[in-house]
Amino acid sequence: MKAPLQWGVFFCLKIALDINMENYKNKILVTGGAGYIGSHTCIALHEAGYEVVIYDNLSNSSFEAVNRVSSLIGQPIDFIEGDIRDADSLRQVFAAHQFFGVIHFAGLKAVGESVAKPLMYYDNNVSGTITLLKIMAEYEVKKLVFSSSATVYGDPEILPINEDSPRSCTNPYGQSKLTIEHVLEDLALSDNSWSLIPLRYFNPVGAHPSGQIGEDPNDIPNNLMPYISQVAVGKLDQLSIFGDDYATVDGTGVRDFIHVTDLAQGHVAALNYLKQQKQSLGFLPINLGSGKGTSVLELVRAFSAVAAQDIPFQFVGRRAGDIASCYASADKAQELLGWKASLSITDMCQDTWRWQSINPNGYNSI
Ligand code: NAD
Ligand code: UD1
Numbered sequence: 001m002k003a004p005l006q007w008g009v010f011f012c013l014k015i016a017l018d019i020n021m022e023n024y025k026n027k028i029l030v031t032g033g034a035g036y037i038g039s040h041t042c043i044a045l046h047e048a049g050y051e052v053v054i055y056d057n058l059s060n061s062s063f064e065a066v067n068r069v070s071s072l073i074g075q076p077i078d079f080i081e082g083d084i085r086d087a088d089s090l091r092q093v094f095a096a097h098q099f100f101g102v103i104h105f106a107g108l109k110a111v112g113e114s115v116a117k118p119l120m121y122y123d124n125n126v127s128g129t130i131t132l133l134k135i136m137a138e139y140e141v142k143k144l145v146f147s148s149s150a151t152v153y154g155d156p157e158i159l160p161i162n163e164d165s166p167r168s169c170t171n172p173y174g175q176s177k178l179t180i181e182h183v184l185e186d187l188a189l190s191d192n193s194w195s196l197i198p199l200r201y202f203n204p205v206g207a208h209p210s211g212q213i214g215e216d217p218n219d220i221p222n223n224l225m226p227y228i229s230q231v232a233v234g235k236l237d238q239l240s241i242f243g244d245d246y247a248t249v250d251g252t253g254v255r256d257f258i259h260v261t262d263l264a265q266g267h268v269a270a271l272n273y274l275k276q277q278k279q280s281l282g283f284l285p286i287n288l289g290s291g292k293g294t295s296v297l298e299l300v301r302a303f304s305a306v307a308a309q310d311i312p313f314q315f316v317g318r319r320a321g322d323i324a325s326c327y328a329s330a331d332k333a334q335e336l337l338g339w340k341a342s343l344s345i346t347d348m349c350q351d352t353w354r355w356q357s358i359n360p361n362g363y364n365s366i
Helices: 003-026 036-047 063-073 087-096 111-116 118-138 172-190 224-232 260-276 296-307 331-337 345-358
Strands: 027-031 051-056 078-081 101-104 143-149 195-201 203-205 239-242 257-259 286-288 313-316
Touching (some): 027 036, 036 260, 101 260, 111 172, 118 143, 143 172, 143 260, 195 260, 203 224, 203 260, 239 296, 257 260, 260 331
Parallel strands (some): 027 101, 051 078, 143 195, 239 313
């Protein structure tokens, strides 16, 4: 081969290799991607140039969510129906794709149900995560972004809550998240090639601005925002406010509500951060919250204003296990990831209301 031709072949191969490397760096396995936060994150990942493969057993979601994500991004999204506890099924997925990393949303999340069915929660959340980690190790995929929760901080002594605050939990759901965090910490200590980022979400609310995807609880909602929106749309008669005697601005509980699309961007920021790193990160927990506290009554008033109607409510006793106030220090996310929440409580109410009005029965509305 003549020298110029050799160089030509060399450059073509190099370009092909670079493109391949870029593709590899962009492919993400999203467990639980058909769920509430996962579906919004898949859109944000696509917009940021990532290629997504969803892996979900649809135990708490609907395939209609996947269809809608596909139509919002204008192309079919790769979806595999499977369970994170099924090692063989996961092996097939990892054998068929070269992933840069995994965003792990798959898990059960209802506190009351976890008290009634602790084995189901530990099996699904903890055993499922351990199976996933084992298969990741087998395929040398060692970057994970995990859905943790502010629930791991228990009843915080100091507000705002930073990532070094003490951790404790009072129910099996929270305990499953905390146990997974301990597993991730031990894994990072045992092998320094892992990068494991638990994102500790505060209170995710809101919906995609299109009104096409949103939170779709199976039953009567446990959480405040979906309860308010179902009262507003006429599915429920009135809201019960759990406690009016907390030491807060108006006696009702205070939480750090964060728009689900901001939260989705937080996952993109975490992946971008992982991509920039030359070395593994070990165990790196990061709060995703707005840093602001809003009371239950303040949220009810904001929703009333957006929906232009009264939200009937009554005060009832405190809910067992509830805390008075909880809001994040979001400094670490800003410093490391360059991320901060940008959407307001009004945005959260407007987008929830749009989703709820267009889809009064969630994904079963059509
Ligand atoms: P979601 O229930 O809407 O989504 C979870 C998804 O995981 C569902 O699509 C479900 O079908 C799937 N799944 C559950 N078990 C599975 C399994 N064994 N194998 C495969 N798929 C499985 O919940 P979400 O609100 O989107 O929450 C996502 C994650 O974030 C969960 O791990 C949750 O615990 C955590 N989290 C949620 C909140 C919140 O308020 N929504 C707050 C903190 C943390
Ligand atoms: C709850 C869970 C928490 C979980 C989080 C996200 C409990 C004790 N905690 O958090 O583990 O990580 O959801 O899924 O369940 N409220 C009412 N009326 C209602 C519903 C809620 O007044 O019908 C109040 C609550 O008392 C609380 C606030 O609204 O003060 C927010 O409640 P919720 O949306 O359930 O979230 P958390 O309690 O923060």
